[in-house]
Structures are given as structure tokens and as C-alpha cells.
Amino acid sequence: xxxxxxxxxxxxxxxxxxxxxxxxxxxxxxxxxxxxxxxxxxxxxxxxxxxxxxxxxxxxxxxxxxxxxxxxxxxxxxxxxxxxxxxxxxxxxxxxxxxxxxxxxxxxxxxxxxxxxxxxxxxxxxxxxxxxxxxxxxxxxxxxxxxxxxxxxxxxxxxxxxxxxxxxxxxxxxxxxxxxxxxxxxxxxxxxxxxxxxxxxxxxxxxxxxxxxxxxxxxxxxxxxxxxxxxxxxxxxxxxxxxxxxxxxxxxxxxxxxxxxxxxxxxxxxxxxxxxxxxxxxxxxxxxxxxxxxxxxxxxxxxxxxxxxxxxxxxxxx
DNA sequence: TCCCAGGGAGGAT
DNA sequence: ATCCTCCATGGG
Numbered sequence: 001x002x003x004x005x006x007x008x009x010x011x012x013x014x015x016x017x018x019x020x021x022x023x024x025x026x027x028x029x030x031x032x033x034x035x036x037x038x039x040x041x042x043x044x045x046x047x048x049x050x051x052x053x054x055x056x057x058x059x060x061x062x063x064x065x066x067x068x069x070x071x072x073x074x075x076x077x078x079x080x081x082x083x084x085x086x087x088x089x090x091x092x093x094x095x096x097x098x099x100x101x102x103x104x105x106x107x108x109x110x111x112x113x114x115x116x117x118x119x120x121x122x123x124x125x126x127x128x129x130x131x132x133x134x135x136x137x138x139x140x141x142x143x144x145x146x147x148x149x150x151x152x153x154x155x156x157x158x159x160x161x162x163x164x165x166x167x168x169x170x171x172x173x174x175x176x177x178x179x180x181x182x183x184x185x186x187x188x189x190x191x192x193x194x195x196x197x198x199x200x201x202x203x204x205x206x207x208x209x210x211x212x213x214x215x216x217x218x219x220x221x222x223x224x225x226x227x228x229x230x231x232x233x234x235x236x237x238x239x240x241x242x243x244x245x246x247x248x249x250x251x252x253x254x255x256x257x258x259x260x261x262x263x264x265x266x267x268x269x270x271x272x273x274x275x276x277x278x279x280x281x282x283x284x285x286x287x288x289x290x291x292x293x294x295x296x297x298x299x300x301x302x303x304x305x306x307x308x309x310x311x312x313x314x315x316x317x318x
Numbered sequence: 319t320c321c322c323a324g325g326g327a328g329g330a331t
Numbered sequence: 332a333t334c335c336t337c338c339a340t341g342g343g
Contacts, residue, residue: 033324142324149323152341200339205326242326263324281333282325305324 008081008171014072014093016065021103023070024126025063028097031306032150034130035138035252036179037157049168049176050133052088055080056168056178059089067126079168095255098128106296116273117293117300120307129302131255135220136213137179138253142245143205159197160206164188186214205240212238220253228256228290243283251298260289260301269308 016023029046032038040047045060059076074093078085094100103126110117132138140160144153157179164180185193185207194203212218218238223231231254235246243262250259260266262285270285271277280288293300 145324147323147325147338148340149342152323155341194339198340200341201326201337202339240326244325248324261324264322265324 009075009077010086011073011075012086012090014074014090014099016068016070019099020101022067022126023063023072023097023099023128024067024124025061025072025097027124027126027306028128028130031127031130031302033252033302033305034132035141035145035248036132036134037141037154037161038150049170049178050092051178052085052092052133055082055085055088056170056176057085057089058170058172058174058176061093077171079170092133095131096133097130101128101257101299103128106299109296110293110300117303120303123310124303124306127303127306129257129299130252132253134179135223135253136182136210139209139220139249140179140206142248142253143209143240144199144202145248146202146205146240146242146245148202156197156199156202160185160193160199163196182210182213185210202240205238208239209241224254228258231256232259243286247286251301257295257298258290258293260286260293260297262286262289262301263305265305265308266301269304273304 025046029039042060045062047058047060049056049058051057056079057076058078059074062073064071064073072093074089076085076089107121107125111121112118132141141153141157144156148156161177161179164184165177166180167175167177169175188207188210190204190207193199193207197203199206209218213220218234223234226234228250231250232246235241235249236243241249247259247261250256251261262270262282266289267282267285270289271280274288274292289297289300
């Protein structure tokens with residue numbers, strides 16, 4: 001973190017022996033494929049602030065070694081020091097970074113010359129699927145991403161936090177804003193939210209969904225118990241939530257790994273690699289990915305997305 | 319000025 | 332079922 005080591009800072013290390021397979025922390029975080037705002041990066045360290053078990057925790061991560069033989073240094077500091085924070089943080093990191101996902105089986109299963117997906121494995125080894133830790137935050141960010149750039153939905157999310165989230169101070173002198181509570185957003189009008197965040201026409205969806213949650217007509221935690229199809233049906237009834245946004249929340253928020261959000265990039269690369277450029281709709285692309293890759297559809301999407309963007313950048317530079 | 323960004327709603331065919 | 336247009340906003 002910043003400068004001198006502040007009082008109360010603690011640290012621990014996670015080694016590859018505790019994790020099922022490779023990890024490329026940098027690629028994982030910079031892929032920015034998740035449903036919560038991007039992490040900060042200072043001096044080569046990834047930094048995030050989250051509320052764990054009701055306590056605000058600021059932590060930094062650094063990976064040493066290779067994608068297969070590595071240690072992750074974790075330093076953290078919390079608003080109030082209680083025992084059990086380290087355990088909560090370890091659990092948090094396992095979820096957020098997908099450390100329990102069996103990547104080696106994924107590679108093994110699709111490691112074939114005939115499988116276009118295998119082309120992505122060499123450069124992206126250790127790339128993992130990030131998950132959110134706050135269902136409400138994940139859903140709202142997914143809605144914000146609609147017809148928007150990653151940079152801008154992140155900006156809107158930060159404005160949302162700054163305008164309506166709880167302000168917290170850390171012992172190292174820094175301060176931060178947590179993601180707001182649905183009850184707080186439910187009281188706003190779409191116009192008020194719009195004026196503070198520039199969310200555009202998505203402001204109405206944000207307020208609507210927040211009201212449903214505040215009135216307990218929608219219980220996000222209940223959706224975890226449903227299977228992909230059932231949870232999807234519920235989500236698609238929400239204003240501002242279509243197939244793509246629903247799949248984002250199903251995957252990154254609810255952790256339904258068979259969900260494969262199809263955006264312009266995925267649509268492009270799947271059409272090219274699997275359909276010879278033949279026209280196929282987005283919903284059919286999503287269905288294709290689910291049927292072909294099953295529980296690895298979300299991962300297939302993650303790898304193809306990154307691969308598509310890399311090759312496009314390369315083409316543009318050449 | 320136009321086009322696009324991790325699309326979706328509402329309507330017409 | 333599939334196709335069309337409009338939708339706020341900001342960056343290129």
C-alpha cells in the first residue's frame with residue numbers, strides 16, 4: 001500500500017500449493033471481466049477495498065513467480081481490528097479470483113487441434129474468472145454496462161458510491177466509499193440518480209430494481225439456489241435486464257459458470273471461429289456456448305473475449 | 319459530425 | 332421468432 005507501513009497492517013501469503021492450478025493475477029484482474037468496479041493499481045500492486053463481515057478491509061495483492069509456481073503476497077488493513085478478518089479475506093479472495101476453479105481440467109478438456117478455444121490457452125494460462133462479492137453491486141454494475149464502455153460504467157459506479165455509499169476511513173489515513181445499500185437508492189427518483197451519476201437512461205432501471213429489492217419483491221440471495229434457467233427467467237423480467245445483462249449477473253454475481261454473456265466481441269469471435277462468418281443471433285450464440293462448453297461456458301467466453309481483443313489490437317497495430 | 323461502447327424496450331413484420 | 336428504431340452519455 002502507500003508509503004510507510006501503517007499500524008495495524010497485516011500480511012499473509014497464498015502459495016500455488018493451496019490452489020488448484022495456475023494463476024495469472026495480472027491477466028485476471030486486467031481482463032476487467034467482472035461485475036464490480038475495477039481495482040486500483042499503485043506501484044505494481046492491485047488494491048481493493050471491500051466490506052467483509054461488516055468490516056471495511058483494504059488489501060493489496062502481488063504475485064511472485066510464474067503462472068504455475070507462485071506466491072501471492074497479501075497485505076491488508078481494516079477499519080476495525082477484529083479476529084477472523086484474515087480468514088474472511090482468504091475466503092473472499094478464493095471467490096473473487098476463482099481460486100477454486102479447476103483450470104487444469106478446463107485446459108485438458110478442450111486441448112484439441114479441432115477446438116478453436118485451445119488457441120487461447122497458451123497466452124492466457126492462469127487467467128481466472130473473477131466474481132463479485134456483493135449481489136446488489138453485481139446486478140447494478142451489470143445493468144450499467146449495458147451499451148456502455150467498461151471505462152464509463154466503472155466511472156458511473158464510482159459516482160454512485162461517492163454520492164450514496166458509506167464513507168469509511170482506514171487506519172493508513174486513506175478513505176473510501178463503499179457501494180450503497182439498495183434501501184438508499186430505492187428512495188431516489190431516476191432524475192436525482194441521473195443528475196449525480198450521469199447514468200443516462202439506465203438510471204430508471206437502477207432505481208426500479210433497487211425498489212423491488214427494498215420491497216422484498218426481489219431477493220437476490222434466493223436466486224443463487226435456483227438453476228441457471230430459472231434464475232434467468234426471473235432476471236429477464238427486470239427492466240433494463242436483457243439476455244446479456246442477465247448472463248453477466250448470472251456468471252459474475254451468482255457464479256453460474258454455464259452463463260456466457262455475449263457482447264459484441266464474443267459475438268464477433270464466435271461467429272468467426274465457429275460459424276465461418278455465417279450470421280447467428282446473440283441469443284443463439286449464448287445458447288451455442290452453453291451447449292458446447294457446459295459448465296465451462298463462462299470460462300470459454302472469458303478466454304475468447306480476451307483472445308478476440310488481443311488479436312484485434314494486434315491487427316490494428318500491424 | 320459521426321460512430322461506438324460488454325444492449326434493451328417497445329413496436330412492427 | 333426476427334427485425335427496426337430509439338434510447339443518454341462520453342470518448343475517439
